[in-house]
Amino acid sequence: MTNSPRQSSVPSxxxxxxxxxxxxxxxxxxxxxxxxxxxxLAQETPSFERFRGRLAEGPAVxxxxxxxxxxxxxxxxxxxxxxxxxxxxxxxxxxxAANSSRAETLIGHVQGAVAFVExxxxxxxxxxxxxxxxxxxxxxxxxxxxxxxxxxxxxxxxAEVEELLxxxxxxxxGASNTHSLLTNADFQFQPAGGEELAVTQGTxxxxxxxxxxxxxxxxxxxxxxxxxxxxxxxxxxxxTSLKQNVLATRVRRHxxxxxxxxxxxxxxxxxxxxxxxxxxxxxxxxxxxxRLRRRLLGLDVLHPYDVWAPLTTQAPVVVFxxxxxxxxxxxxxxxxxxxAIMRKGCLEERWIDLYPNQGKGAGAFSWGAxxxxxxxxxxxxxxxxxxxxxxxxxxxxxxxxxxxxxxxxIYSGYxxxxxxxxxxxxxxxxxxxxxxxxxxxxxxxSVIEEAMSNFYRYFLVMPTLARFELAVHERVERRLALTADxxxxxxxxxxxxxxxxxxxxxxxxxxxxxxxxxHLFADYYVYQYATGxxxxxxLARRIRTGAPGAAEAYRRFLSAGGSQYPxxxxxxxxxxxxxxxxxxxxxxxxxxxxxxxEHLTA
Numbered sequence: 249m250t251n252s253p254r255q256s257s258v259p260s261x262x263x264x265x266x267x268x269x270x271x272x273x274x275x276x277x278x279x280x281x282x283x284x285x286x287x288x289l290a291q292e293t294p295s296f297e298r299f300r301g302r303l304a305e306g307p308a309v310x311x312x313x314x315x316x317x318x319x320x321x322x323x324x325x326x327x328x329x330x331x332x333x334x335x336x337x338x339x340x341x342x343x344x345a346a347n348s349s350r351a352e353t354l355i356g357h358v359q360g361a362v363a364f365v366e367x368x369x370x371x372x373x374x375x376x377x378x379x380x381x382x383x384x385x386x387x388x389x390x391x392x393x394x395x396x397x398x399x400x401x402x403x404x405x406x407a408e409v410e411e412l413l414x415x416x417x418x419x420x421x422g423a424s425n426t427h428s429l430l431t432n433a434d435f436q437f438q439p440a441g442g443e444e445l446a447v448t449q450g451t452x453x454x455x456x457x458x459x460x461x462x463x464x465x466x467x468x469x470x471x472x473x474x475x476x477x478x479x480x481x482x483x484x485x486x487x488t489s490l491k492q493n494v495l496a497t498r499v500r501r502h503x504x505x506x507x508x509x510x511x512x513x514x515x516x517x518x519x520x521x522x523x524x525x526x527x528x529x530x531x532x533x534x535x536x537x538x539r540l541r542r543r544l545l546g547l548d549v550l551h552p553y554d555v556w557a558p559l560t561t562q563a564p565v566v567v568f569x570x571x572x573x574x575x576x577x578x579x580x581x582x583x584x585x586x587x588a589i590m591r592k593g594c595l596e597e598r599w600i601d602l603y604p605n606q607g608k609g610a611g612a613f614s615w616g617a618x619x620x621x622x623x624x625x626x627x628x629x630x631x632x633x634x635x636x637x638x639x640x641x642x643x644x645x646x647x648x649x650x651x652x653x654x655x656x657x658i659y660s661g662y663x664x665x666x667x668x669x670x671x672x673x674x675x676x677x678x679x680x681x682x683x684x685x686x687x688x689x690x691x692x693x694s695v696i697e698e699a700m701s702n703f704y705r706y707f708l709v710m711p712t713l714a715r716f717e718l719a720v721h722e723r724v725e726r727r728l729a730l731t732a733d734x735x736x737x738x739x740x741x742x743x744x745x746x747x748x749x750x751x752x753x754x755x756x757x758x759x760x761x762x763x764x765x766x767h768l769f770a771d772y773y774v775y776q777y778a779t780g781x782x783x784x785x786x787l788a789r790r791i792r793t794g795a796p797g798a799a800e801a802y803r804r805f806l807s808a809g810g811s812q813y814p815x816x817x818x819x820x821x822x823x824x825x826x827x828x829x830x831x832x833x834x835x836x837x838x839x840x841x842x843x844x845x846e847h848l849t850a
Contacts, residue, residue: 257446261338261605269337270623271598275330282330282347289323289354296320296361300407303368307384314390317362318657324358325617327351332615333601336625339433340607349425352418359414364407366397374398392811393658399514403500413499420496423489424769427482431764432609435474440467447471449611450604450627456556457563457633468553468757475763476756479732482763486735489769490724497725505721509772513663514813520714520775522828527711527778530835531746534708537700537842538750544849549752555704556633559697559849562690568602568628569595571635575642577685578678581791581799589649590642593621599645600624600638610766612637614644614671618660622648632698636675640702643674651809659810664773665825666814668706668780669787670806675702676781676788689848696845703838706777712746714775716762736760779825782834786823798822 276282299313331351334344369377374394381388397404404410437447440455441463447455447470455467475482493505502508510517542550544559566574572594576587593599604627612626622645628634647670652660682695716739723730736759743758767773790798805821815826823830 258448258451258604258606261341261607264603264605267598268600268602269598270333270601270625271621272330272333274597275326275333275620279347282327285323286327286350286354289320289327290357293320293354293357293361300364301368303365304372307380307387310380311384311387311390313365314387314658317365320358320362322618322657322660324351324355326619328355329615329617329620329623333623333625336609336613337601337605338607339429339609345429345433352421356415356418359417360411361414363410363414366404367407367410369394369397370401370404389656390658396514396813400511403502403508403511405499409499413496420492423485423492424766427485427763427766427769428609430478430481430485431475431766433607437474438466438470440464440470448604448606448608450608451629452610453556453627453633454629454631456553457558457631459558459561461554461557464553464557465551468551472757472760472764475760479736479760479763482760483730483732483735486720486763486768487724487730490721490730493721493771494724504725506718506772513665513815515665515815516826519779519815519826520718520772523775523778523782523831524711524715524718526828526831526835527707528745530832530838531748533835533839533842534746535748535750537845538748540842540846540849542750550750552747552751552753552758556701559845560690560693563694563697564632564691565630566632566635567630568638571628571638574635574682575639575674575678578639578681579674581677582803583799586646586803590646593645593649594642597621600626600641602626602628604629610764612641614641614648616645616648618652618657622646622652632694633701636679636698636702639674639678640671643671646670646674647806650803650806654807655809655811659808662809663814664770664776665779666805666817668776669783669818669823672702672706672777672781672784673788673802676785677792680788680792693845693848696841696848699841700838700845703781703841706781707834707838708746710774710777712742713762713765713768714772714778715742717768717772717774735762779831782830783818783823783825785834785837786830787818787821790822795822 276285296316299309299316303310303313328351331344331347334341335348338344377394381391381394405413432449439445440447441458441460443463445451445455445463445467447467452467452471456464458464458467497505497508500508502511506520507517510520538550541554541559545554545557547554572591576591579587579590599621601624608627609625612624614622614624616622624638624641624645626634626637626641628638644667647662647667651662679695679699683692686692686695719738720730720735736756739762740753740755740759743753743761747753762768765774787798787802791802801821805817808817812820818825
C-alpha cells in the first residue's frame, strides 16, 4: 500500500533515528538468526512427545518434563516478541505481518504439544505430587502452579481436548488480527482542521489536545469515520471473538464468560460487579468535572472532543529527556537501583520505540519475554499526556524486569489484574511528586489536567467499556444476534449515562467508539484498568506518606510475578482489591483533583 500524500508530515519508519527505536537486535542479531531459531523450535517441539504417558514414572521424569516444557514456551515467546515488534511499528510491512503470523503458528504448535501435561498431572493426584515435591527439591518450585492446576481441576479436559484448545490459539487470533490490520494498516484518515494536520493512530491523541476546537472536532470525526464506514466488518470481527470466548467457556464448563475469565486468576466475580456498582454511584463526580471544564473553556456545549482541550495557554512542552528525569525523581522512593535500571533502559539500552511513524500501531504497550528487554512501544508527542503514558508503560516494564530477574520461567508472567496496578502506580507516584514540588498554579493545572485525562481513560472509559463487554457477552451466551446498530446503540446509551447532561455526544461517533479498542478482543481486559488505578493510588499513598516498609512491600509485589495469585500479592503489598474500599478511595482521589482544579481556577 502506498502512503497518502496527506500523511507526509508523519515520517516513514525508515526516517526514524535508530536511537529512538527499540533494540530489536538485542533479541536476535538479524532476521536470519530469528529464522534459524523459529525453524529449530519447529523441529524440536514434536520431540516433547517422548514425555507423553510417562509423568507418573516418578519425580525425576516429571521435573525434566516441566523444565523442558517451560524452556520451549520461553523460547517460543522470544520468537513471537521479535516478530511482533517488527509488525507493531510498521503494520503496512507485509513481510513483518507474515512473520508475526508464523510466530503465532509456532506458539499454537507448542501449546498443543505440551497440552497433555496437565491432564497427566491431575491423574497422578495431589497427594502423590506433594510427596514428590518434598522428595525432589527441583520439583518444589512448581508447588504453586500444581496447586493452581488442582484448583482448576473441574475445568481441565482430557489430553485430546486440551491439545485441540492449544491448537485453536492461532485460528482464534484471527478476529483480533483482522481488526488490527484493518484499523492500523488499511485505514486512511482524512486530515484535521484547516491546517491539513495528519490524523493517524499515532497522532490522534495529540490532536485531541490541540487548542483549536475545530481541529479537535474534525480530528475526532475523521478518526471515527473509517470505523463507521466499516462498522459491519468490525462488528463481525468482535462477534466472532465473542463466540470464541463463549465456546471456550462451554468447553471448560464454566457458568459464564465472566466467571471463566476471572477464575483463571482466582479473582471473585464480585470484584467486577463491585467496580461497576461503585463507578455508577460516583458518576456525579464526573458530571461536576464536566460542568467545571465547560465553564473554564467558555463553552455552551461540551463534546467528547473537548475532554482533552488545554485549560491554559501555557501547557508545558515535555521533551523525552525531561520526562525521564521527572519519572526517575517521582520513583526515587523505590530505591537508587530501581531508578538506575529505569534510566539506563530509557537512555542507553533502547527499551522504547518512541516516536510516531506511518503504519505504526495504535496506542502504547510494554512487551517482552524472559530473556529479552522489557520493551515499550508508544508515539511520544512532547506533551504531558505522552509523559504520563511513558510513566505508565515504564511501570509495566519495571514489573517485567523485576519478575524476570527473580522468578523461574513458570512464574515469569503475571496477570493483567496485577499489571495495571504497576503501570498506574508509576503515574500516581510521579504526579504526586510534581504537585508537591512545583507550586506554579499554571503548572499545577497542567498536572491535574493530565491526572483527569488519565482517570478519564481508566476510570470512566474503561468501566463503560466493561459494562459494554459484559452486556454483549451475555447476549451471545443467550444465543442472540448482534448487529452493528445493536453495538452502536448500546455504546451510545452507556456513554449517555456516563457523561450525564453536561456532555453532548453525537450518537454515531460515540456509538462506534467501541471499535477503536483492540482491548475488547482480550476477554474481560478493560475492567482491570479501573481496579488497577484503584490499587495503584492506594499503594502510592502508602509510600508517599511514609508507611513503614511500604516501598519494600511494593517491590516484593513486583518481583512476585505469577508465583502468587494477584489478589494475594497485592494484599501483601498493602491493598485488598477483593473489597470495595480501594475503588471508593480512588474516587475520593478523583474528587480531590476536581476540588483542586476548582480552587486553582476560582
